[in-house]
Amino acid sequence: MPKICALCISEKKGTQKYAKESVEVVKRFGLLNDAHAGNWHRQVSLLSKESVEEFEKTKEGLKIPEGAFGENILIKGLDFDKIKVDTVIVSGDVRLQVTQIGKECHKGCSIRNSVGDCIMPREGVFARVLHGGVLKKGDDISVEFYTPYKLGIITVSDKGSRGERVDESGDEIERIFSEKGFKISARTIIPDDREIISETIKNFTDKLKLNLVLTTGGTGFSPRDNTPEATLDVLEKNVPGIAENMRLYSSKFTDKAMLSRAVSGIRKGSLIINLPGSLKAVRENIKAFEGPLIHGLDILNENVKDCGGK
Numbered sequence: 001m002p003k004i005c006a007l008c009i010s011e012k013k014g015t016q017k018y019a020k021e022s023v024e025v026v027k028r029f030g031l032l033n034d035a036h037a038g039n040w041h042r043q044v045s046l047l048s049k050e051s052v053e054e055f056e057k058t059k060e061g062l063k064i065p066e067g068a069f070g071e072n073i074l075i076k077g078l079d080f081d082k083i084k085v086d087t088v089i090v091s092g093d094v095r096l097q098v099t100q101i102g103k104e105c106h107k108g109c110s111i112r113n114s115v116g117d118c119i120m121p122r123e124g125v126f127a128r129v130l131h132g133g134v135l136k137k138g139d140d141i142s143v144e145f146y147t148p149y150k151l152g153i154i155t156v157s158d159k160g161s162r163g164e165r166v167d168e169s170g171d172e173i174e175r176i177f178s179e180k181g182f183k184i185s186a187r188t189i190i191p192d193d194r195e196i197i198s199e200t201i202k203n204f205t206d207k208l209k210l211n212l213v214l215t216t217g218g219t220g221f222s223p224r225d226n227t228p229e230a231t232l233d234v235l236e237k238n239v240p241g242i243a244e245n246m247r248l249y250s251s252k253f254t255d256k257a258m259l260s261r262a263v264s265g266i267r268k269g270s271l272i273i274n275l276p277g278s279l280k281a282v283r284e285n286i287k288a289f290e291g292p293l294i295h296g297l298d299i300l301n302e303n304v305k306d307c308g309g310k
Helices: 049-058 110-115 168-179 194-207 227-234 240-250 255-259 279-300
Strands: 003-009 018-020 022-026 044-048 073-076 088-091 094-101 125-131 133-136 142-145 150-156 183-190 212-216 264-267 270-275
Touching: 003 022, 003 133, 044 049, 049 073, 094 133, 150 168, 150 194, 168 183, 168 212, 168 279, 183 194, 194 212, 194 227, 194 264, 194 270, 212 279, 227 264, 227 270, 240 255, 240 264, 240 270, 240 279, 270 279
Parallel strands: 044 073, 150 183, 150 212, 212 270
Antiparallel strands: 003 018, 003 073, 022 133, 044 125, 088 094, 088 142, 094 125, 264 270
16 A cells, blocks of 8 residues: 655745644645645645655765655655646545646756756656645545546526626536536536526537536426426436435525425436535535435446445
């Protein structure tokens, strides 16, 4: 099992990182107190211990201090050659999504200046934090999946399609599922027309072959609320438990949850779920199914061999 060999930070840019026994990893930020953390795509840097050892051999036994290459996390036993952009690296509660492989060496790199070379541009891996937690030296590392599931977001709104309303719910769905490691492959805003909704869903499932399609809006009692009917028109299999649990979960916050007509089901290997149109309701309803979602998608995409465990 791959393990963490070192955890390193530096409070100021341009100074060498130093090792710590444990660090706090902050969601959408990076390592607490590290100067390179922040709201950008290279929040955490990772490097292979084996790469450092090979580099040391070429320099006649030169000992490279931990953190000298600017890495936050030094890992031993992980095959970095198999890591690709969007790979999710996991340790305990911490989930890191790879955003970049290698980078241009920064000006004044202390290693390059002292020994004439630096491996970070070739072999460094950079990631953003999907979920935070505490990491300790010696913690196990695993790779959860290499290819993220593809998500499509359909906002159903007459006003939104005419540019008269900001799509806050669609933005929130994209934010939540990006943080979960999904790839946002398609997103659109369409009017509350039953045929248009059905055709858009079919395009997302049949042509784009998205793993998950989330609609937002059009699930209530208004005469123009056609999303459930349009979804039922194209479903091949019904998955009623998801929609039922959304109503049950939302009823903790409002008795109006029982008025939702949302449906959920499967078409062409894609899971389709209707969400409400309001921002607050979107957040609540996602919480109702986010726990078993990946397991369900794994089964649907035949990425698990046995789902009958205890």
